[in-house]
Amino acid sequence: MDRPTRPPTVAIAILALVLGAVAAGCSVTARPAGSAAASAAIAPSLAATAPASTPSTPSTAALAGGPPRAELAAEGGDPTEGQLGTFVWGDGGSDSPWLRGSRVAVGSGEPLSVTFRPDVPVATWSARYVPATASDPAGARPLGGGTGHPRFAAPAAGTWTVELHVAFASGLGKASYFWQLAID
């Protein structure tokens, strides 16, 4: 059965990732704070925009199966794996509905961070949220956006679905992840 992945292209992308990391003048600017209306341009240096702790490049085998798992955690809290929604990866992709997300209980305004397993470098990310009862992103409000590992603050009290959209570095792919935040 064909999976929406194709290792040879991923391997090429990883090579591009490595080359890109050392090449000056090559990177992706952030999509600002969850605003789909904001523009993104490919301009300055990947090295300049990468987080201080740039993850090492995962192995080809680790990336061949599709996008990495995404884990969201509050400071000191246990990580919760997000539901993987629509993605493109390698030479394939999968289309999913808007998901309700994996349930997480956090406090209002609490800083949240997302890590990836394996730790694939992120080009840009944006996060937005809607009431957990919503079946699509209509009326979504931005939570944040930028480069590097996603970090944003939990919204106000309520039960929300958060979508994190990530474009991984060097064209490895893009993916949406979902959590349902129960906020006191």
Added chain:
Amino acid sequence: MIPSERIRWLAALAVAASLGLSVAAPAAAHGPDPVLGGGRFSQNEVLAFRWRSGAEPPSAIKTAIRNAAADVGESKASQAATFAYSSTGANPIGYGTGTCGVNGIGCFTRSAPDSFTMWLREHGRVYDWGTLRWCQMLTTLTNGCYDAETIALDEFGHVEVLDHHDNYADDSDYTDAVVQTFSRTRPKTGWNMHGFGPCDTATLQVQYDIPLASSPVSSCLDLATVLTLGASSTLLGDGGVVTFTSTLRTITSTAYGRLSTQWLAKRTVRLQQRPAGATTWSTIATMTSGSPTGSYTASVALHTTADYRAVFSTPTTEGLRGDTSPTVGVDVMPCTYICPLSVEG
């Protein structure tokens, strides 16, 4: 669409291409669909698909997929590949369990320029998010079902080269593209789109070219043009006839892909005149599109010395930016010795 956003997208595309990277960064909102890595199929290539052995879709889904393939041909507005069913087709399309990830309802692989695969999940599958219902499988249409033709068209778009469209935050531009991150269910606007949207075709045109020089350029683009003007004579006697020739094309830009230096035929190009000493221009003719491709001519009997220019106004129905040619002066001599013949300068 905001033109500057589209241009930033095109500029980003060019820079990425020059760096040899896949263009996977977020595009400017409401710009042309981003492109997937992995290359393209040949222009106008016919990609034959078959039903995957052991995973054939039910009849209603087969019809929907065939219809989606026809939708590609009818709406691609470009020289992108087409899709056609053949029992011996090289590219399998399957239906059922076992692929598309945990939550996917449809998925694809592409290996341009050679092959592709597609898969739709089975009607009635229960996910964490709910139960998948294909509208085509329902005896009585109810809300919340997915249109299999639309989803298959989305997947065909991916196979061509299209990544998901980047919508405005409020999704008000949803129907500008069928290749969406989150497809809609009945009866939400766009749930049953049976043709590519302008931001899908914009990318298909950049990647695969427009069908003909006279074909409309997608309104999701905003391409700069260059208009020239020449005259068969710049000195003639009163009543002499001058043939003005203009050419119209897009500018040369790597960001424009296959639409770079694209000759543009059968557009409206007007010839304007400004008599010597006057400050205002007036249209004296609509130039005729002819051969060679992208050229326009108008022959006019002149009675006064004047400046001339050609004008291509920004069209409201396609993604081209208007341009005005440089000015050409034509002197008309009093009718004494040589009328009405032209005088070669």
